[in-house]
Amino acid sequence: MSSSFVKSSISRNLNSISTDADPMGSAIHDSGEIHVIIGPMFAGKTTALLRRVKSESDSGRNVVLIKSSKDTRYAIDAVVTHDGVKFPCWSLPDLKSFKQKFGDDAYEVLDVIGIDEAQFFDDLYDFCCEAADLDGKTVVVAGLDGDYLRRSFGSVLEVVPLADTITKLTARCELCRKRAFFTLRKTQETKTELIGGADVYMPVCRQHYVNLQVEAARPVLKPHTVKTDVSLEEAVVV
Ligand SMILES: Nc1ncnc2c1ncn2[C@@H]1O[C@H](COP(=O)(O)OP(=O)(O)O)[C@@H](O)[C@H]1O
Ligand SMILES: Cc1cn([C@H]2C[C@H](O)[C@@H](COP(=O)(O)O)O2)c(=O)[nH]c1=O
Numbered sequence: 346m347s348s349s350f351v352k353s354s355i356s357r358n359l360n361s362i363s364t365d366a367d368p369m370g371s372a373i374h375d376s377g378e379i380h381v382i383i384g385p386m387f388a389g390k391t392t393a394l395l396r397r398v399k400s401e402s403d404s405g406r407n408v409v410l411i412k413s414s415k416d417t418r419y420a421i422d423a424v425v426t427h428d429g430v431k432f433p434c435w436s437l438p439d440l441k442s443f444k445q446k447f448g449d450d451a452y453e454v455l456d457v458i459g460i461d462e463a464q465f466f467d468d469l470y471d472f473c474c475e476a477a478d479l480d481g482k483t484v485v486v487a488g489l490d491g492d493y494l495r496r497s498f499g500s501v502l503e504v505v506p507l508a509d510t511i512t513k514l515t516a517r518c519e520l521c522r523k524r525a526f527f528t529l530r531k532t533q534e535t536k537t538e539l540i541g542g543a544d545v546y547m548p549v550c551r552q553h554y555v556n557l558q559v560e561a562a563r564p565v566l567k568p569h570t571v572k573t574d575v576s577l578e579e580a581v582v583v
Contacts, residue, residue, distance in 0.1 A: 377477030379507050383490035384514035385528040387548045391426045391461055393514065394487040398432065398459040401483070406456035410434035411443060413465035416540055424461045427542065434461070440472035456483060463488030464499035465538070473504050492537050493530035493546070494558070516548035523550040529558055 380397070382390050394410075402408045412424050414436040419425035424434045437443060440460070444452050458476055463469055463486045476482040488501040490513070505511055516525040525548035532545055539545060549557070 375481045377481045378483045378509045379473050379477045379504065380483070380485045380510045380512070381501070381504055381508045382485070382487040382512045382514065383501060385491070385516055385525055385548045386489065386546050387427055387516040387543075388514035388525070389426075389516070390487040390489075390514055391424060392428075392430065393512065394459050394461055394485055395424065395426065395430055395432050397485050398457060401457045406483075407454055408457040408459065409447065409455055410459040410461065411440065412436055412461040414438050415465045415538065416462050418540060418542055424459075434459075440466050440468050443472070452480075457485065458482050459485045459487070461487050463504075464492075464501050467500060469500040470503045470507070473507055477507070489528065491527065493528055495527055495554075496537075498537075518550035518553055519547045520553045521550060523552075525549050526551060527554040527558075529554060 382393050384390055398408050398410055410424050410432055412434050414421075415438075420431065421436050422433060423431045425431045435443065435447070437446070447455075460466065460469070460472075465488075466472070469486070473484050473486065476484050486501070486504060486508075489498045490501050492498040517523070518525040527549055528546050529549045530539070530546055532539075534545075
C-alpha cells in the first residue's frame with residue numbers, strides 16, 4: 346500500500362468524523378469535575394450540596410440529585426437537610442443503575458450530578474470516574490468520611506484522589522459547643538449501617554468522643570432534644 350493512499354485515506358476518515366467525536370470514535374466532552382464534601386453528621390454536608398446544586402441550576406445548567414434508597418428518614422423522593430430544606434432527587438440502591446434509569450438522552454445533556462449519603466454507594470469510585478473523566482460531568486459528592494467508630498465509611502475516601510476539591514465541614518459538639526469532628530452513636534447497636542437522625546446520633550468534639558465512645562461498656566445515652574441553632578464551620582477547604 347502506498348504512503349499517499351494511507352495519508353489520503355486517514356485524511357478522508359478524519360474529515361468524516363463529526364466534531365463531537367475523537368478519532369477513536371468516542372465522544373469528546375467538556376472537562377468534568379469532582380467535588381467532595383465530608384464531615385460528621387449535622388455538619389451541613391447536605392446543606393452545602395443543595396446550595397451548590399441549586400446555584401448550578403440557577404445558572405442554567407442541567408442538574409440532578411441522587412441519594413441512597415437506604416435512607417428513607419425524611420422523604421423517598423427528596424434530599425432533605427436536618428433543618429428541613431428539600432430538593433427533589435432520585436433515590437437509588439446503587440449508582441450503576443442511574444444512567445439506564447435516567448435515560449441516555451437525558452444523561453447526555455446533564456451537567457451536574459449531586460450525590461448525597463455517598464457512604465452508602467459501593468460503586469461510587471467507578472461512577473465518579475466515568476461521569477467526570479469520560480462523560481464530562483461535574484459531580485458533587487456529600488457523605489460521611491467516618492462511621493460512628495471513626496473508621497473509613499464506604500467508598501467516600503476512595504474518591505479523594507479523584508477530586509478537584511475536598512471540603513471537610515464540622516458541626517458543634519452537642520455537649521460543649523466546641524467544633525465537632527465526629528459522630529457519636531447514642532445506642533448500643535453495633536452494625537455499621539444504621540439509619541437515623543438526632544434520635545440515634547450526635548456530633549461531638551474529640552474530647553467528648555473519647556470520653557463517651559472509647560469506654561467499652563458505655564451506658565446508653567438518652568435521646569436528646571433537637572437543636573437547630575448549631576453553627577456550621579468549615580475545618581479545611583482544599
Ligand atoms: N442535633 C441536631 N438535630 C437536628 N438538627 C440539627 C442538629 N444539629 C444541627 N442541626 C441542623 O442541621 C443543619 C445541617 O443539616 P445537614 O445539612 O442535613 O447536615 P449533614 O448533611 O451534614 O448531616 C444545621 O444547619 C442545623 O440547623
Ligand atoms: C455515623 C453513622 C451514620 N450512619 C447513618 C445515619 C444517617 O442515616 C446517615 C448520615 O446522614 P447525614 O446526612 O450525614 O446526617 O448515615 C450510619 O449508618 N452509620 C454510622 O456509623
